[in-house]
Amino acid sequence: MAFDSDDCEKITTAFRIKEMPRTDRPRERIILAGAGSLTNYELLAVLLKTGTSGMGVLEFAEMILRRFGGLSGLDRVTFDQLRQVKGIGEAKAAELIAAIEFGKRIHEATANRESRQIRSAEDVYELVCAKMRSLDHEELWVINVDSKNRVLAIDQLYKGSVNASTIRIAEVFQGAVSRKAMGIILVHNHPSGDPTPSDLDFVVTRNVKEAGRILEIALLDHVVIGAGDYRSIFDLTAD
Incomplete structure (x- = not known):
């Protein structure tokens, strides 16, 4: 059966992390191979920690990226916009906004x-x-x-x-x-x-x-x- 790369991504994110082999889980792969080995939605999944009812964290992360137009859209997202996503409460929205801002400050600092x-x-x-x-x-x-x-x-x-x-x-x-x-x-x-x-x-x-x-x-x-x-x-x- 043939399928394209988008199908591969959907199949991958449909798995819940606990169902994946331990060495394939995002946090474990950071330890083994570094954060650079993770896809964008896997990195976001690490920050999210948990998914929602009926949706694993990987699928949840992929949905968020698509909703806001990828990394460039997430770069501009506001706290209120994140709160409108079902499954993101105040604490999780604040953590994501903090992580995004921290990344911006690192970039600014390294620009010297x-x-x-x-x-x-x-x-x-x-x-x-x-x-x-x-x-x-x-x-x-x-x-x-x-x-x-x-x-x-x-x-x-x-x-x-x-x-x-x-x-x-x-x-x-x-x-x-x-x-x-x-x-x-x-x-x-x-x-x-x-x-x-x-x-x-x-x-x-x-x-x-x-x-x-x-x-x-x-x-x-x-x-x-x-x-x-x-x-x-x-x-x-x-x-």
């Missing part, structure tokens, strides 16, 4: 952002994506860099709508002036997930770039973050 050198828009994306891509609201951050484009600090400047009418140029450059930064990089997110810059994004870029010329603090780029992707306004407007 306070001494990282920015060479491209991709570097900017890697620096901020763990935090910024999962936000459900718009934020504008200012990355301050030295003469070698090494990160001095990141100022989280605005929350909410980011447009030319709400942004104060003095606030954008305040951190750079106090730190004697040689340049800044603007970065903001689009909660919709589409990183395509809006007309207002281009206006903000022009205004900040012109002010930077006067202050002798160069605007090096303006990067828009989406769900798993980014756009560099400087790349889009390059001659």
Whole structure:
């Protein structure tokens, strides 16, 4: 009888963990072969610990991943959204949210952002994506860099709508002036997930770039973050 890979996954997750050979159980495999040997739903099953009535923990984990659109969706999930899943109470929802946030903080720490050198828009994306891509609201951050484009600090400047009418140029450059930064990089997110810059994004870029010329603090780029992707306004407007 032939079946595809999806069928294989369904057959595997239909087993309850206690029915599986001990060496095939997720926790035991972490001990024997490391966490990297587990699939995404198996890792989630370890965090969940138990399934629901009529559904084993592996099948439950697979259902949750599919419901929220995989890892990228789970990255943006809220406590209230998890509580709407039958079988997830307050304690389990809190544990999952804590695990997701802990992963983001590990990524942020290993990025070593306070001494990282920015060479491209991709570097900017890697620096901020763990935090910024999962936000459900718009934020504008200012990355301050030295003469070698090494990160001095990141100022989280605005929350909410980011447009030319709400942004104060003095606030954008305040951190750079106090730190004697040689340049800044603007970065903001689009909660919709589409990183395509809006007309207002281009206006903000022009205004900040012109002010930077006067202050002798160069605007090096303006990067828009989406769900798993980014756009560099400087790349889009390059001659």
